[in-house]
Amino acid sequence: MQDDLTEMTDIAAVCAAIGIDALGVVKATPLQSYDIYREIIARGVPPQLEYLARNADCRRDFDAILPGTKSIVCCACTLPVFRAETACRYARFCAFGDYHLMMREKLLKLDAYLRANYPIQNSRICVDSAPVLERELAVHAGLGDIGFNRMLIHHDFGSFIALAELFVDADLTECADPPAYHVRREATEAWIPGHHGCCDPAHRRCSSACPTGALSDHGYDMNKCLAYWTTQHKGDIPEPYATAMGEMIWGCDRCQNACPRNLNAPRPCVATSTLDTLAFDEILSLSARQLRKRLANSPLADANPHMLVRNTCIAIGNARVSKYSEQLGTIAATHTCDWVRRAAERALTMTGECS
Ligand code: SF4
Numbered sequence: 504m505q506d507d508l509t510e511m512t513d514i515a516a517v518c519a520a521i522g523i524d525a526l527g528v529v530k531a532t533p534l535q536s537y538d539i540y541r542e543i544i545a546r547g548v549p550p551q552l553e554y555l556a557r558n559a560d561c562r563r564d565f566d567a568i569l570p571g572t573k574s575i576v577c578c579a580c581t582l583p584v585f586r587a588e589t590a591c592r593y594a595r596f597c598a599f600g601d602y603h604l605m606m607r608e609k610l611l612k613l614d615a616y617l618r619a620n621y622p623i624q625n626s627r628i629c630v631d632s633a634p635v636l637e638r639e640l641a642v643h644a645g646l647g648d649i650g651f652n653r654m655l656i657h658h659d660f661g662s663f664i665a666l667a668e669l670f671v672d673a674d675l676t677e678c679a680d681p682p683a684y685h686v687r688r689e690a691t692e693a694w695i696p697g698h699h700g701c702c703d704p705a706h707r708r709c710s711s712a713c714p715t716g717a718l719s720d721h722g723y724d725m726n727k728c729l730a731y732w733t734t735q736h737k738g739d740i741p742e743p744y745a746t747a748m749g750e751m752i753w754g755c756d757r758c759q760n761a762c763p764r765n766l767n768a769p770r771p772c773v774a775t776s777t778l779d780t781l782a783f784d785e786i787l788s789l790s791a792r793q794l795r796k797r798l799a800n801s802p803l804a805d806a807n808p809h810m811l812v813r814n815t816c817i818a819i820g821n822a823r824v825s826k827y828s829e830q831l832g833t834i835a836a837t838h839t840c841d842w843v844r845r846a847a848e849r850a851l852t853m854t855g856e857c858s
């Protein structure tokens with residue numbers, strides 16, 4: 504396939520063949536959101552997010568990622584949706600298979616095409632693999648603007664997109680024909696969250712839909728966000744957040760589901776996922792090792808099994824489903840992790856199986 508791609512001349516055809524929905528290029532110049540990032544880190548981040556503070560200078564110095572970086576190719580791919588019959592409820596990014604592997608494969612093909620058609624000697628693919636302020640890069644590359652919900656919102660595809668970058672040692676912005684696909688140049692302030700393109704400030708639907716108050720005029724508070732509590736936090740989930748999870752067992756998405764700018768996005772494809780058949784009772788009965796094996800090659804391949812069992816217990820409690828009482832009882836009595844045991848006890852209490 505790569506041989507065919509390198510002979511193509513139309514970037515739209517190349518992107519379509521690879522499965523990239525939008526692509527733009529930005530010159531490697533300092534980013535404005537670096538200072539905001541430093542302020543957030545200085546205010547303190549939860550222990551499980553301390554990795555955000557590591558290699559801080561890489562977010563400002565592109566040479567730390569690829570020496571001689573002259574421009575960055577930003578790519579976006581729309582996320583599929585789960586099949587309606589999927590047993591459990593997850594945030595939509597989980598429908599994308601092994602996201603890191605899939606995006607890397609796409610960018611490897613893109614890299615081969617660009618090297619054959621542009622004066623690139625060195626390049627590096629980033630799919631969450633290096634500290635990059637990717638949303639501001641994406642804005643400057645013309646892929647969209649930042650919504651009040653802090654998501655990158657593409658003008659056609661909305662915010663349910665995955666981003667990845669290709670750092671290259673050639674300034675593609677100065678080429679006669681810079682690669683571009685589904686891009687639209689926005690005002691330079693578009694990287695400021697909610698700067699424009701958002702709904703009436705009096706009726707911000709993302710903020711209204713957020714069950715925890717994580718989105719407010721004071722900004723985005725990751726300490727209140729269910730995406731943090733369910734996918735990053737190892738420990739007890741405090742009661743207001745546990746209740747707010749509803750039946751979601753990984754992530755949240757409510758602020759994106761409520762956003763009117765997602766309503767006009769093209770109908771997404773429906774994914775077939777290894778998660779489709781993963782049911783509550785299987786999560787409750789498998790050992791940590793078995794769960795890891797079961798989730799291999801899925802978006803939850805790196806998920807902490809204890810966190811998944813904890814979240815499942817909470818979701819069962821929230822749904823007041825009593826048929827899992829035997830498994831919950833076993834977990835409450837024997838699980839090696841104390842916060843998983845407490846989540847099972849909570850579920851038993853909520854389902855009336857324990858007083
Ligand atoms: S819901 Fe409204 S305010 Fe929130 S990101 Fe979407 S358009 Fe912007």
Ligand code: SF4
Pocket residue numbers: 712713714715716717718727728729730755756757758759
């Ligand atoms: S992911 Fe959920 S908890 Fe986090 S900001 Fe969005 S709606 Fe609020």
